[in-house]
Amino acid sequence: MKLIFAGTPDFAAAALQALITAGHEIALVLTQPDRPAGRGMKLMASPVKQLAEKHGLPVYQPEKLRSPEQQAPVAAIAADAMVVAAYGIILPQAVLDMPRLGCLNIHGSLLPRWRGAAPIQRAIEHGDAETGITIMQMDAGLDTGAMLSLHPVTIAADETTRSLHDKLAECGAEAIVAALANLPALQAGAVAQPTEGVTYAEKIRKDEAALDWTLPAETLARRIRAFDPFPGCTTRHGEETLKCWAARAEAGNGAPGQVLAADADGVLVGTGSGVLRVTEWQRPGSKRLPSREFLAGGKLQVNDKLL
Template identity: 45%
Template sequence: MTLRIAFMGSPAFGLPTLEALIAAGHEIACVYSQPPRPAGRGKKERLTPVHEFATARGIEVRTPKSLKKAPEQEAFAALNLDLAIVVAYGLILPKAILDAPKRGALNLHGSLLPRWRGAAPIQRAIMAGDKITGVQVMRMEEGLDTGAILSTATTPIEFDDNTATLHDRLSAIGATLMRDTLDKLERGETTETPQSEEGVTYAHKITPAETRIDWTRPAREIDCMIHGLSPAPGAWFELDGVRIKALLSRQGQGSGAPGEVLDDNLLIACGEGAVRLITVQREGRGPLASDVFCVVSRFPQACGSLEPNQSGG
């Protein structure tokens, strides 16, 4: 059976789900996305990836700055929807919006709830050293990611995963999960399981102060931090007053004063253990393998150690 759906999403994470809904034959009555924002050197207004995709396919796109006022809520209700599907939309949905579709609103969330409720679940899972994560289809309610769970798909977090690789994998898994969940919903085969009140953690947005490497921390934490912040915004340190991003790393063998360079291939001593930087990026330049970086920058010969504690903003 075809469902009449409003898709609400903004970044690329939601694109596979939107494509899957279209391929399954559902009617996308409208797409809601974040308003265009200035971007790039010319500060030209840029559409969100979901907005661009929908426009290219002739789907109506609405970009309200808020859904809290009556006119926006009335316009949404007038769509006469069966269901709203929300994937990384970025706006708070008031009760009037959640209640308007006949079957309410479902959200695809990139973690295993109640762990990592909030805006940055993928980054936080990697930074925390989690070994497994997943996506879940959740019944939306007014609380922050507190609704009942309809379905779950899991995936291991591999040692070489970063935010980009895990993002893409979860996005693809999530599209299949949402499609299958709607099929089961139509057949009356879904169950809604309330979330546990134990193990709740929050995936707050990444702040600039969190992105600077503190070499006094254990190597395990720094390695997870580097992968969780790669490729953007990037974990970083300073060399001769220039910001260097660490994009790929491995835990290594070695010891020394925190920030001490232990060999000629960017093995850096930490508070416990050592981290080998594999790919780095000098401010304003492209990414480089560590051995190439060492040659072109005369590092570490030019600098015997890094500032030990670089945790400030």
């Protein structure tokens, strides 16, 4: 097919590569404008743009797609379909109507659960046992379009957003290639999303990263996994802000935030219910370290208070 592809991060780049490999004509790639990143805050091209340029594909990077002038390069393609994956820019109805077969979205959850910006993180944070990929026919709503296909993925007990992201990116890449190969039949059998079971995955905010030790240990362990690799969960130890990158909930009791044990097996911390064994840490300006190496500095000890 003659396609337009719209996406920005690694999740989307996996799908773009699959479409290229499958032999589709990628007539235009839409991705967000280059953004400052890294310590030097230099302008960085998105993973999708980097892949597109590697394959010599035309790239268009509008800030928005609201005006006829902004939409003109999309209209000029006369595409069979547009594939959208984690693009990050709202597509107005005029753009959705431009491709002959409409716009297809690769969404990282089993809709209608976890519509919105952070479906992978929220699924882990809330303890879901399963998530997946939905190939959806886009409409003007927020992930409200009819479902063309569903592809379940199990969430492992120790799953992080980093690991689940990679599973879903691979699943989404395979799913969109399969959907395009059978698109007329899938569109004829499209299923409207049920009104029951709708949840919204709000964008992750940095202010959510601070651990509240009065919460149950299991809740904290899930949040730590959900916020890896971004933004990373934090706690205060004296004047220092530490990041907690890996932890597991265990049976036990202790005052919330109190360090109950600190050894090579991890740092055991009291919570509102149960105890949390933190096994990977990071100090400001340092790298992630297992507890054995982290504790060698001698700054964190039994009976210390984490806030």
